[in-house]
Amino acid sequence: MNKILVIGSSNIDLIARVRQLPRPGETVGEALFMQANGGKGANQAVAAARLGGDVGFVSSLGSDAAAAVLREQFAADGIDTSTLMTVDDIPTGTALIFVSEDGENSIAVAPGANRRLTRERIDAVADRIAGADYLLLQLEIPLDTVAYAVELAHRAGTKVVLNPAPAMPLPDELLRQVHLITPNRTEAETLTGRAVHTVDDAAEAAGILLGKGVGQVIVTLGADGALIRTPEQTEHVPAPHVTPVDTTAAGDVFNGALLVALSERKSLSDAVRFAARCASVSVTRMGAQTSIPWRCEIGDDR
Numbered sequence: 001m002n003k004i005l006v007i008g009s010s011n012i013d014l015i016a017r018v019r020q021l022p023r024p025g026e027t028v029g030e031a032l033f034m035q036a037n038g039g040k041g042a043n044q045a046v047a048a049a050r051l052g053g054d055v056g057f058v059s060s061l062g063s064d065a066a067a068a069v070l071r072e073q074f075a076a077d078g079i080d081t082s083t084l085m086t087v088d089d090i091p092t093g094t095a096l097i098f099v100s101e102d103g104e105n106s107i108a109v110a111p112g113a114n115r116r117l118t119r120e121r122i123d124a125v126a127d128r129i130a131g132a133d134y135l136l137l138q139l140e141i142p143l144d145t146v147a148y149a150v151e152l153a154h155r156a157g158t159k160v161v162l163n164p165a166p167a168m169p170l171p172d173e174l175l176r177q178v179h180l181i182t183p184n185r186t187e188a189e190t191l192t193g194r195a196v197h198t199v200d201d202a203a204e205a206a207g208i209l210l211g212k213g214v215g216q217v218i219v220t221l222g223a224d225g226a227l228i229r230t231p232e233q234t235e236h237v238p239a240p241h242v243t244p245v246d247t248t249a250a251g252d253v254f255n256g257a258l259l260v261a262l263s264e265r266k267s268l269s270d271a272v273r274f275a276a277r278c279a280s281v282s283v284t285r286m287g288a289q290t291s292i293p294w295r296c297e298i299g300d301d302r
Contacts, residue, residue, distance in 0.1 A: 002056035002080055003263045004048050005132035005158075007122070007149050008041015009114040009140035010059040011093035012066040013248075013288050021100045028098075037073050038095050038288035039114070040138040040165060043249050047256025048136075049078045051278060052295045053263055056080040056132070058125050060117040060141075062092040067113075073289070083125050087116045093140075103244030103283060109140065117141045119148045130156035136259050138163045143170075150177050161262075163255045164191060176213030182255055183209075184220045199236050202227035206234075218272060220254055222247070226272050237272045240280040249288040254279040256292075274298070 016031040037046075045057040057079050061067035063086050070092065074081050093112040099105045122129075122145060129135055135153040137146050137160070146162075153160045154177035161180045164170060167190040175181070175191075183205075185196040192208040195201060196219065206217035206229035219227040225239040257278035261271035278298055285291035 002128070002131075003054040003133045004136060004259050005056045005058065005125075005128055005134070006041055006045040006048065006136045007058040007117070007141070007145075008044065008136075008138045009039035009093055009111065010042040010061055010070050011037075011039035011095045011109065011112075011114075012069070013038035013095045013097055015097045015099060015248075015287060017099050017101075017246075017286065019101055021098050021104060021106050034287060036287040036290045037070055038097075038249070039093055040140050040163070040252055042070065042074070043252035043288050043292065044136055044138065044163070044256040044259075045079055046074070046077050046289050047249075047253045047278070047292045048260050050292055050294045051257050051260045051298065053256070053260040056083055056128060058083045058085070058117070058122075058128070060085045060087060060113045060121065062086070062090055062113045063088045064091050066092040066094075083128060085117070085121055087113045090116065097248060099246045099248065099286070103247050105246065105248050107248070111140065114141050117145050119145060121145075122149050122152065126152055129153050129158055132158050133263055134159050134161055134259050136161045136163070136255065138165055139168060140166065143168070147171075147174050150174055153177075161255070161259060163251065165251060167191075172212050175209065178214050180216045180218065181209060181214050182218045182220060182251075182258070184222070184251060188219050196221075199224065199227055203229055203234055216268065218258070220251055222250070225276060226254075228268055228272055230268070233268070235269055237269065237276060239276045242280045242284055244283040246286045246291060247283050249291050250279045250283050252288070253282040253292055
């Protein structure tokens, strides 16, 4: 059994580095192209593994060349791949990503095989969910699947960490079973109706989520760091200052690093500081998984 079990999406990312993000109807030339492995679930699993976590990954892949590339990389990163699943009649997920010179991005995802990660496939790994310390989920797989996995984990006493990305409304019944939720500004606003522009706004949105029954809340604020709120604690953790090149996987690195630190029994504050350090390294590099640092690049304070 793995201390950290990640259930989520796997994609191949097709990335164009452009001077500025194209407006509707605009063609932007002179782009630089690269291909990389991605998907929010895969990114978070890779981040947790590279940063020293004991990680298993549940995901649905096609039977194509892209899936073979992903499987090989997951194994090289030290992820337990025994729970990866294959579907034969639909391709592996693909993400189309524009990245501007100032590091901002715009992303469209064709989910492909990720849509086949169903309740029935979650039943097949129920024992792995029950045996984990933490279950980490995102929202790039069907919401019904997420809700079912959360229910199984909650029933088994496994702590559920939900990164509610991409942004969508979630039922209170699901939120009441979440130990820790990690929205960014947009996702926090979607879940609470409270616009998040400042740290104080983040604290108010986090308070609304606590009122819905979530155990702990971390609102990620990009260059402004992160806001922690629990029933006992409200704390703003600043982010290290860096010059961003590509922010595509910053949130995923943050979540993977956070789970590693929590699985090492760090305090929530120390875990968030560690996660912020790791994310700050990732934004100085291009790509999703190509940007994810290893533990030796961060410093080992275990």
